[in-house]
Amino acid sequence: xxxxxxxxxxxxxxxxxxxxxxxxxxxxxxxxxxxxxxxxxxxxxxxxxxxxxxxxxxxxxxxxxxxxxxxxxxxxxxxxxxxxxxxxxxxxxxxxxxxxxxxxxxxxxxxxxxxxxxxxxxxxxxxxxxxxxxxxxxxxxxxxxxxxxxxxxxxxxxxxxxxxxxxxxxxxxxxxxxxxxxxxxxxxxxxxxxxxxxxxxxxxxxxxxxxxxxxxxxxxxxxxxxxxxxxxxxxxxxxxxxxxxxxxxxxxxxxxxxxxxxxxxxxxxxxxxxxxxxxxxxxxxxxxxxxxxxxxxxxxxxxxxxxxxxxxxxxxxxxxxxxxxxxxxxxxxxxxxxxxxxxxxxxxxxxxxxxxxxxxxxxxxxxxxxxxxxxxxxxxxxxxxxxxxxxxxxxxxxxxxxxxxxxxxxxxxxxxxxxxxxxxxxxxxxxxxxxxxxxxxxxxxxxxxxxxxxxxxxxxxxxxxxxxxxxxxxxxxxxxxxxxxxxxxxxxxxxxxxxxxxxxxxxxxxxxxxxxxxxxxxxxxxxxxxxxxxxxxxxxxxxxxxxxxxxxxxxxxxxxxxxxxxxxxxxxxxxxxxxxxxxxxxxxxxxxxxxxxxxxxxxxxxxxxxxxxxxxxxxxxxxxxxxxxx
Ligand code: PRX
Numbered sequence: 001x002x003x004x005x006x007x008x009x010x011x012x013x014x015x016x017x018x019x020x021x022x023x024x025x026x027x028x029x030x031x032x033x034x035x036x037x038x039x040x041x042x043x044x045x046x047x048x049x050x051x052x053x054x055x056x057x058x059x060x061x062x063x064x065x066x067x068x069x070x071x072x073x074x075x076x077x078x079x080x081x082x083x084x085x086x087x088x089x090x091x092x093x094x095x096x097x098x099x100x101x102x103x104x105x106x107x108x109x110x111x112x113x114x115x116x117x118x119x120x121x122x123x124x125x126x127x128x129x130x131x132x133x134x135x136x137x138x139x140x141x142x143x144x145x146x147x148x149x150x151x152x153x154x155x156x157x158x159x160x161x162x163x164x165x166x167x168x169x170x171x172x173x174x175x176x177x178x179x180x181x182x183x184x185x186x187x188x189x190x191x192x193x194x195x196x197x198x199x200x201x202x203x204x205x206x207x208x209x210x211x212x213x214x215x216x217x218x219x220x221x222x223x224x225x226x227x228x229x230x231x232x233x234x235x236x237x238x239x240x241x242x243x244x245x246x247x248x249x250x251x252x253x254x255x256x257x258x259x260x261x262x263x264x265x266x267x268x269x270x271x272x273x274x275x276x277x278x279x280x281x282x283x284x285x286x287x288x289x290x291x292x293x294x295x296x297x298x299x300x301x302x303x304x305x306x307x308x309x310x311x312x313x314x315x316x317x318x319x320x321x322x323x324x325x326x327x328x329x330x331x332x333x334x335x336x337x338x339x340x341x342x343x344x345x346x347x348x349x350x351x352x353x354x355x356x357x358x359x360x361x362x363x364x365x366x367x368x369x370x371x372x373x374x375x376x377x378x379x380x381x382x383x384x385x386x387x388x389x390x391x392x393x394x395x396x397x398x399x400x401x402x403x404x405x406x407x408x409x410x411x412x413x414x415x416x417x418x419x420x421x422x423x424x425x426x427x428x429x430x431x432x433x434x435x436x437x438x439x440x441x442x443x444x445x446x447x448x449x450x451x452x453x454x455x456x457x458x459x460x461x462x463x464x465x466x467x468x469x470x471x472x473x474x475x476x477x478x479x480x481x482x483x484x485x486x487x488x489x490x491x492x493x494x495x496x497x498x499x500x501x502x503x504x505x506x507x508x509x510x511x512x513x514x515x516x517x518x519x520x521x522x523x524x525x526x527x528x529x530x531x532x533x534x535x536x537x538x539x540x541x542x543x544x545x546x547x548x549x550x551x552x553x554x555x556x557x558x559x560x561x562x563x564x565x566x567x568x569x570x571x572x573x574x575x576x577x578x579x580x581x582x583x584x585x586x587x588x589x590x591x592x593x594x595x596x597x598x599x600x601x602x603x604x605x606x607x608x609x610x611x612x613x614x615x616x617x618x619x620x621x622x623x624x625x626x627x628x629x630x
Pocket of ligand 1: 389390413414497510
């Protein structure tokens with residue numbers, strides 16, 4: 001175990017929540033509610049589900065046919081109805097749902113009433129293009145109200161959305177459109193980052209080349225100059241919306257009808273299409289948003305993620321809307337035009353709940369506390385962390401310079417697959433910097449060895465979940481065997497792929513991935529995906545990729561490359577190869593370092609031993625190399 005982890009395991013320092021926060025918290029006594037919740041898991045979730053609207057109630061809360069779960073069996077609902085109509089009917093018609101801001105501080109606000117109308121118009125527009133329940137729609141859009149509305153429009157008519165992060169490039173986008181066989185793609189003319197326009201439409205155009213199942217591309221033409229009627233494939237978002245009726249009956253969805261596919265990286269092969277369904281996901285995101293962030297009616301809530309990731313799906317879109325919250329949604333870079341940007345929004349919009357990733361916090365630490373110090377951050381009450389382990393230094397900085405020692409920090413551990421928070425601090429009990437906290441209600445987590453034996457406290461092992469939960473993934477799109485692997489690798493348990501340990505008080509510390517999945521700046525990237533993009537370059541014969549500890553990004557990518565005959569290592573080639581990865585996958589997957597080598601360590605069966613490369617790179621013992629080829 002690395003020295004840093006040894007030190008961290010011993011962290012016992014506790015930060016108690018201020019009394020005024022505990023007094024009005026939705027959950028005041030975690031321990032007793034947790035004990036109750038694991039005794040009657042189904043009763044617990046049924047009670048939560050009662051807070052939402054169902055066209056028909058369930059016959060049974062859970063049907064568990066290992067490893068397949070159905071939640072709220074027989075129930076009928078629609079998540080867009082719960083996120084919109086329900087609030088409009090309950091007096092929130094004129095409450096602001098989103099405040100959107102871009103890098104130039106252009107601002108747009110939309111109320112629940114207006115959002116319902118926009119979503120209904122898009123839904124009718126989609127219908128007019130022939131989109132039906134069960135069809136897939138790929139969404140490649142900027143972080144915007146329009147993107148959120150497109151997701152909800154799909155949900156309203158029962159189409160399955162597959163959002164692709166707009167930072168991904170052509171190859172990654174194509175793969176996702178192709179795998180889902182999307183009938184319609186929705187995009188925008190561009191997004192803006194660091195003052196530069198990034199042409200999304202051009203990328204879509206290249207990505208769908210030859211994909212005959214794509215029938216239409218809807219384009220949000222932001223400046224009205226991107227569409228010149230060149231092809232009947234393209235439809236203008238604005239004309240589609242204008243020409244459609246503002247009323248659209250929500251499709252009656254079974255609780256187990258698919259809601260969306262979101263692709264995420266695994267250890268091997270192409271990204272997996274994680275499938276979430278309607279009822280359980282709705283209940284899970286609704287309740288975690290409410291109690292983990294301790295969200296109240298007049299709060300202003302801001303999750304800084306992008307809708308292209310699960311954090312955006314669950315905690316910008318569905319969770320906050322199911323609660324009727326007012327949320328901020330921001331397009332562009334956190335530190336552009338200057339590192340005060342985010343803090344100026346906290347001040348301006350009086351943000352109460354702020355949810356971000358450790359990478360961002362470490363970046364702001366580097367800029368210095370003089371930036372947040374210029375702003376009034378006194379509205380803040382709850383600070384959240386997600387996506388990667390938060391090191392105690394960053395935790396303390398967040399606590400002091402953003403929270404001004406008056407806020408609680410909730411460190412939320414979860415995954416694309418889990419749909420909602422699984423292990424997290426809740427505001428009413430003390431936090432321990434560097435430890436995520438305790439399992440959420442009904443969640444039974446354990447740390448086990450590779451045979452499934454539970455390990456004693458303060459030892460590192462595999463983090464597993466012992467029983468199903470409402471917002472769990474139901475399958476991997478088109479690849480049920482990959483889904484089953486989560487439950488069959490350590491038979492009977494859901495294998496998270498993370499290493500963890502717990503202390504005597506039940507606080508769980510996450511130590512990072514146990515497998516070959518990288519976590520760069522909170523973004524999950526498969527080593528295999530980067531390697532495929534590398535060998536796709538004409539000069540590259542073979543490639544292996546590892547993650548290296550990085551002060552700000554948590555992990556950075558290093559690639560070892562064997563060149564094809566006739567190519568010589570050079571700085572120019574390094575740049576060319578990096579550019580190639582950027583074009584195929586996107587900026588987030590570009591290796592920081594490329595080293596040209598003659599050979600790669602492999603097993604006798606030809607598998608690259610990345611673990612050996614990593615140990616050598618970091619100067620650590622290489623461990624068991626008996627399977628090494630030579
Ligand atoms: O390694 C864990 C890390 O992110 C992985 C999941 O990535 P993804 O599916 O992209 O979802 C990210 C947002 C939920 C996990 O397997 N991770 C996520 N949250 C935390 C974390 N690691 C430590 N602490 C966290 N709070």
